[in-house]
Amino acid sequence: MGFVYPQYEFRPSADSAAAQPVRHAVVVIGAGPVGLATAIDLAQSGRRVVLLDDDTSVSHGSRGLCYAKRTLEIFDRLGCAAPIVAKGVTWQVGKVFHGPKQIYAFDLLPEGGHRFPAFVNLQQYWLEKFLVDRALSLPNLDLRFASRVSALEPHADHVGLDVETPAGKYRIEAEWVVACDGARSPARKMLGLDFKGRVFEDRFLIADVRMQAEFPTERWFWFEPPFHEGESTLLHKQPDDLWRIDFQLGANADPQTEKEPARVIPRVQAMLGPDVAFELEWVSVYTFQCRRLERLRHGRVLFAGDAAHQVSPFGARGANSGVQDADNLVWKLCAVLDGHAPAALLDSYDAERGAAADENIGHSTRATDFITPKNAAARLFRDAVLELAPHHAFARRLVNSGRLSQATHYSASPLSTPDIDVFKGGPAPGSPALDAPLKDGWLLDLLKGGFTLLAFGETAPELPDLPIAIAAISEADDPQRLAHQRYDAAPGTVYLFRPDQYVCCRLKRFDATAIRSAYARACGKEM
Amino acid sequence: MAKLRDESGFADADAFYAKLVEAHRDLDDAASAKLNAKLVLLLANHIGDIDVVDEALAAAGRPVR
Ligand SMILES: Cc1cc2nc3c(=O)[nH]c(=O)nc-3n(C[C@H](O)[C@H](O)[C@H](O)COP(=O)(O)OP(=O)(O)OC[C@H]3O[C@@H](n4cnc5c(N)ncnc54)[C@H](O)[C@@H]3O)c2cc1C
Numbered sequence: 006m007g008f009v010y011p012q013y014e015f016r017p018s019a020d021s022a023a024a025q026p027v028r029h030a031v032v033v034i035g036a037g038p039v040g041l042a043t044a045i046d047l048a049q050s051g052r053r054v055v056l057l058d059d060d061t062s063v064s065h066g067s068r069g070l071c072y073a074k075r076t077l078e079i080f081d082r083l084g085c086a087a088p089i090v091a092k093g094v095t096w097q098v099g100k101v102f103h104g105p106k107q108i109y110a111f112d113l114l115p116e117g118g119h120r121f122p123a124f125v126n127l128q129q130y131w132l133e134k135f136l137v138d139r140a141l142s143l144p145n146l147d148l149r150f151a152s153r154v155s156a157l158e159p160h161a162d163h164v165g166l167d168v169e170t171p172a173g174k175y176r177i178e179a180e181w182v183v184a185c186d187g188a189r190s191p192a193r194k195m196l197g198l199d200f201k202g203r204v205f206e207d208r209f210l211i212a213d214v215r216m217q218a219e220f221p222t223e224r225w226f227w228f229e230p231p232f233h234e235g236e237s238t239l240l241h242k243q244p245d246d247l248w249r250i251d252f253q254l255g256a257n258a259d260p261q262t263e264k265e266p267a268r269v270i271p272r273v274q275a276m277l278g279p280d281v282a283f284e285l286e287w288v289s290v291y292t293f294q295c296r297r298l299e300r301l302r303h304g305r306v307l308f309a310g311d312a313a314h315q316v317s318p319f320g321a322r323g324a325n326s327g328v329q330d331a332d333n334l335v336w337k338l339c340a341v342l343d344g345h346a347p348a349a350l351l352d353s354y355d356a357e358r359g360a361a362a363d364e365n366i367g368h369s370t371r372a373t374d375f376i377t378p379k380n381a382a383a384r385l386f387r388d389a390v391l392e393l394a395p396h397h398a399f400a401r402r403l404v405n406s407g408r409l410s411q412a413t414h415y416s417a418s419p420l421s422t423p424d425i426d427v428f429k430g431g432p433a434p435g436s437p438a439l440d441a442p443l444k445d446g447w448l449l450d451l452l453k454g455g456f457t458l459l460a461f462g463e464t465a466p467e468l469p470d471l472p473i474a475i476a477a478i479s480e481a482d483d484p485q486r487l488a489h490q491r492y493d494a495a496p497g498t499v500y501l502f503r504p505d506q507y508v509c510c511r512l513k514r515f516d517a518t519a520i521r522s523a524y525a526r527a528c529g530k531e532m
Numbered sequence: 533m534a535k536l537r538d539e540s541g542f543a544d545a546d547a548f549y550a551k552l553v554e555a556h557r558d559l560d561d562a563a564s565a566k567l568n569a570k571l572v573l574l575l576a577n578h579i580g581d582i583d584v585v586d587e588a589l590a591a592a593g594r595p596v597r
Contacts, residue, residue: 389569399577 007245008130010062015151021175029055030342032166032179034154034192039310039327040185041136045083046335048146057168059153066287067128067213070241070249071321075412077121079332082453085139093125094242099224101406105231108394109401113409118487119440120447126243157195164305181338182306190312196303202296206256207377210263210290214248214273216283226406228391232275237376247286260290293317295370297362301355307334314362316369319407326365330358336504340528350529353420361413368408375405412437419532422510422523430493438506441488448488451476455504462496466515471524503527536587
């Protein structure tokens with residue numbers, strides 16, 4: 006079954022008839038993957054949230070494609086992973102070719118005992134549709150389509166927003182604004198913020214091709230394939246018998262001509278062979294940038310997703326990192342709104358996700374430089390690496406067709422309490438939780454209720470008067486022992502998790518005072 | 533602290549040099565450049581110490597920025 010674009014209705018908001026601008030706690034701008042994730046998380050945490058989008062449907066074109074394990078775990082916490090995984094194409098093996106020959110293969114999740122796969126491929130319109138379905142099921146979430154933010158006015162205690170709709174313009178106010186309005190971010194421009202970084206000149210042709218084909222469900226990347234002389238090509242499988250093909254075109258390609266079916270069809274035919282029948286579903290020619298806002302927080306306006314940082318597509322880090330921004334930000338906003346934390350906690354969003362943006366931009370820039378060498382020397386080394394790779398393991402590690410998105414470890418986070426006890430493994434403070442199969446369900450299911458103390462052993466400790474949930478894993482709960490192994494845990498070991506399932510602190514033996522101070526630190530009380 | 537070896541590392545330094553030049557004898561510029569690139573990658577990985585590589589790059593005349 007192919008995709009039918011939903012048409013969401015514009016409904017005038019009562020806010021437009023109010024005599025005074027109505028004040029909201031949080032307004033999210035942009036219902037792409039990141040704005041939707043942000044608003045869903047806020048709403049299911051019991052917050053009322055307004056989500057404004059200038060459009061009445063989902064992503065035009067398939068765009069974002071590969072969703073990483075950590076992102077799927079976040080979607081699971083947000084109550085919408087099931088349809089995404091069911092519809093998507095699951096994969097974990099990548100193959101890299103040089104000319105006609107395979108030079109190596111990699112497996113992104115070689116071990117078992119994880120609920121979610123390494124990656125799921127799904128066209129962005131499907132992803133957004135599932136997220137909108139979830140958003141519309143939440144009574145606290147006020148999703149307003151055809152509502153374009155046309156002005157942002159920051160004040161000391163609120164932000165004013167003008168909203169333009171088919172029925173006219175109205176003004177609202179927000180204590181906090183999350184700007185998820187995409188790479189061209191009008192919000193960024195309204196605040197006059199620079200978006201600095203590198204612009205890459207190479208053009209890429211991206212085509213969604215409908216066909217019945219026997220390629221395995223793997224990521225295939227060719228350097229200098231025989232069917233596309235001198236450039237590179239990437240192939241991914243999507244649901245609905247669609248295949249995503251990316252052709253590198255070089256810097257001098259003309260974007261208009263290259264989009265013509267008369268140009269695209271022979272390229273695809275050369276790749277697939279003369280006998281394969283296919284149809285073009287979507288074609289686009291793009292260049293890309295790697296750049297970021299210097300700061301992700303500007304007073305009461307927080308930037309997330311492509312509005313805050315942009316990467317090349319190699320590594321699938323765009324939507325994946327944006328959803329992780331949302332995951333990082335929402336619990337902090339809630340803690341500030343609840344009075345559990347000072348507003349300074351929001352600066353840790355900038356510290357943690359700014360570091361993540363740098364990491365993502367670093368990986369994505371290096372991959373792009375490898376795929377599109379910038380001078381003769383860079384090309385010489387690139388080709389030397391590719392020629393050595395089939396015979397030398399070290400050279401395979403240098404081949405960079407994109408380092409695929411993984412969760413960022415916040416190793417320098419101001420919110421983490423460093424280890425005192427000796428751990429020989431397990432997620433360190435600042436690292437995300439690792440999943441593991443338990444007798445009844447999965448470990449991450451225990452970490453969906455805000456701050457959580459995970460205690461290994463027969464009896465769970467008590468933490469009266471702290472808003473921390475307690476979860477216990479006994480030896481009997483862990484018949485495969487994978488939870489104990491992955492956390493280097495013995496009876497008595499405890500891990501304190503933040504609501505985004507990152508470790509704040511861990512101890513070999515429970516100590517209420519230590520947990521209390523780690524909790525205070527995680528709430529930004531020492532920033 | 534300098535880690536890059538400065539004194540000769542080979543028992544027979546002349547033999548090493550002859551072998552290097554000999555390898556390039558029948559190569560055109562492109563093939564010779566490719567051979568050198570592979571050689572750099574193989575040897576740098578064998579050394580496996582980013583500080584040594586860094587010092588070698590500086591000693592080889594990497595422009596100072
Ligand atoms: C070819 C291609 C391939 C990609 N592949 C991947 C991949 O495999 N994996 C991956 O993770 N990412 C991928 N990406 C990146 C991914 O598409 C983006 O990172 C992602 O869409 C960012 O989400 P976002 O919510 O931040 O922004 P967007 O999806 O751009 O959403 C922004 C939203 O804001 C709305 N908006 C804009 N201005 C206003 C306004 N003034 N008022 C109200 N609403 C407004 C827009 O209508 C839009 O709905 C790819 C991108 C491209 C182009």
